[in-house]
Amino acid sequence: MAAQDNYVGLDVGGTTMKAAVVTGAGRPLSKPVVMDTNPERGQDEGLETMCETIRRAVAAANLTFTNIAAIGVATPGLMDIKAGLILDPPNLKPWKNVPVRDHIAKAFGLPTAYQNDANAAAYGEFWVGAASDVKSMVLFTLGTGVGGGIIIDDKIIEGEHSHGGELGHVRIAMPDTGRQCGCGARGCLEAYGSATNVVKRAREDMACWRGPASKLRDYYTATDEDFTAKVIFRYAADGDELAMKVVDDTAYYLALGACAVMATVDPEMIVFGGGMVAAGEWFRSKIGAYVNRYGLPFPTKSVKIAFASLGSDAGFIGAAGCARMLVQRKQ
C-alpha cells in the first residue's frame, strides 16, 4: 500500500519529547505521545527514545509506517540544520554531534526533515495556526528564554549557520546599558521579554516601587519560589499597579523586538507564543499599541500582531509540516 498524506512530527525538548501523526491538512490524528528525553543517559539512548516516540505516535494514530509519507524532527539549537546534526545544545547535555536526521531516516526508511524547534513552531503556526492566512510571518516564543522563527513564502529562514530567527538575541538596548542576558551578552530581547526576566524585572521594580500599595509586593518576597510571570499577569489583570507596570514594560520590550523584525524582513504578521499569551487580548493590544508608536510608519499601518493558536503542539505540528514540505518538494 502506498504511503498516504500523513506525517510524523517529533519535537524534542530538554525534558520531554512529543510526537504525533499529522495529516496533510495539519490535523493531528491523536494526542501527542510524550516521553522523557533524559539527555543525561547519553545520545544513543536519546536516539532510541526518539524512534520509540515515533513508533508509539504511529500506533496511537492506529496506523502503520506504510501509511506515513515522511517524518519531521525538531530539536533545540545549537545544530546544523543542513547537515541534520544536533551539535552541542545547552538543553541536551552531554549530547554532541548527533546525526539525528540520518539516524531517523535510516531507522524507518522514510524521508526525514530536520529543523530547529522554534522554526518548526513558527512553521506550525504558519501552516495551520494563527498565521495560516498570511504569506509571511515571524514568531516570538516566550518561555524560559525567547526563541523565534521566520517564514517567508512557505520558506523557513534557517540562516547560513542555522541561527536564522534567533530573535531572543536581537538587541533592543546597547551593550553598555542593556540588561545582562543568559547568553553572556547584554541588551538581548530575552533579557527583557522572557518569562524568567519578567519575574526578575518585577523583583527589581518591587525594590524601588513608590506607587500605590501593591498586593503583588505584599505577597511576594525576593525569595518566593511561586513568584512566576503567570502570577504577575494575573495581578496585572486584577489592576495591581506594580504588576501592570511590569506587564506594560514587557509589552514595550516585545514591541521593540517586533519593530526590529519589521525593519529587517517586514512580515505580514508577527505572532507571539508561550505562556504569557494566555493573558489574552488586553496584552496583545498593549504590544500592538507600542508597535504603532515605535514601528516604521508604513508597514506598521498594516502589520498584524497576533497570539499563537497551537500552544505547545506547534512544534510537532510544524515538524510534520516540514516533513510534508520535504516530500512535496521532491515530487
Add this chain to the structure above:
Amino acid sequence: MAAQDNYVGLDVGGTTMKAAVVTGAGRPLSKPVVMDTNPERGQDEGLETMCETIRRAVAAANLTFTNIAAIGVATPGLMDIKAGLILDPPNLKPWKNVPVRDHIAKAFGLPTAYQNDANAAAYGEFWVGAASDVKSMVLFTLGTGVGGGIIIDDKIIEGEHSHGGELGHVRIAMPDTGRQCGCGARGCLEAYGSATNVVKRAREDMACWRGPASKLRDYYTATDEDFTAKVIFRYAADGDELAMKVVDDTAYYLALGACAVMATVDPEMIVFGGGMVAAGEWFRSKIGAYVNRYGLPFPTKSVKIAFASLGSDAGFIGAAGCARMLVQRKQ
C-alpha cells in the same frame, strides 16, 4: 532576431538616474548613461526621462532593443514593489503613485522588473560583486542615510509592505535614550551610522573632547561646510585621536546593526557599501572586531564582513540582475 542575454538596468535617484546595458554575466556594456531626475518637473516628465535614459543606454552599448531581453528599474521608497508603483518617496517629491513598471514595460514592449534601489544594489553585489561567492548576504548602504537589502538563496527579501531590508531603521538603542533619527524615531542605526550622523557625532565629540590636541578640532568649527565624513576618516587614518574615536564609534554602531541581522536572518556575508568604505581594510577590520565581540558566538565565527565592490554601479547592475531573474523565472 531573438532577444539576447542582455538587460537594461536603470537606477533612479532623487538627483540623477543612471542606466546601462548589462550582460547575463553581469558585465556593463558601457559606462552608465546619467540624466538629471528633476522630480520637481512632475512625474510624467520623470517617466519620459526614464525611457530616454534607457534608450540612450541601449544606444551607448551599440545595440537595439531587439538585443534586450528585459529591463530592470530601481527607485527609492516609499514604493509598492509588487504593484510596480512609486508611492510617495521623500526624494522624488511631488511624485505620487507612479506606475513605473507598467509604463516602462508598455513603452518598450519588454518584461520589466521593479525593485527598491537598496535592494537592487544588494542584488548587484550578490550577483557579481563582493558577495558573488556566497548564498546569502545583507548589504548596508552608508550615505546621507543608511539603507539595506537582504538576499537569501537568490531571492530578495522585499517584505510584505516593500520594507524588507530597511536596515537604517533597525534600532540599536532604546527610544528613550537613542539618538534622534531623520525618520522621527529615536535609536535607529541611521541616527548613528550615516555619513550625516558621523559628522554630527564628530561635532558633539569635539565640543567635549578632553583628549590630546586634535587637528580635526583645530581646523573645523561647528559651522564649517567642508566638514564631511570623508575628512574625519582621513584625519583618523593620520592618527588624530578625536577623529579615531569618531571612526571607532562608527564601527561599533555598524557592528551592532550587523549583529541585529545576524540574529534575524543569519547571512553568510554582511557587506557595507557607500563612501565610508573607501577607508579600506583598517575600517573593515574595526567593524569585524566589534562583530566578534557583540555578535552571537556561533555564527560570528564564520560570518564574512566585507566592503562592497561595485561602488555606485551596484544599483543599475542589480536592477539588470532583477530583470534577468524575471525572465529566467518565466522561462
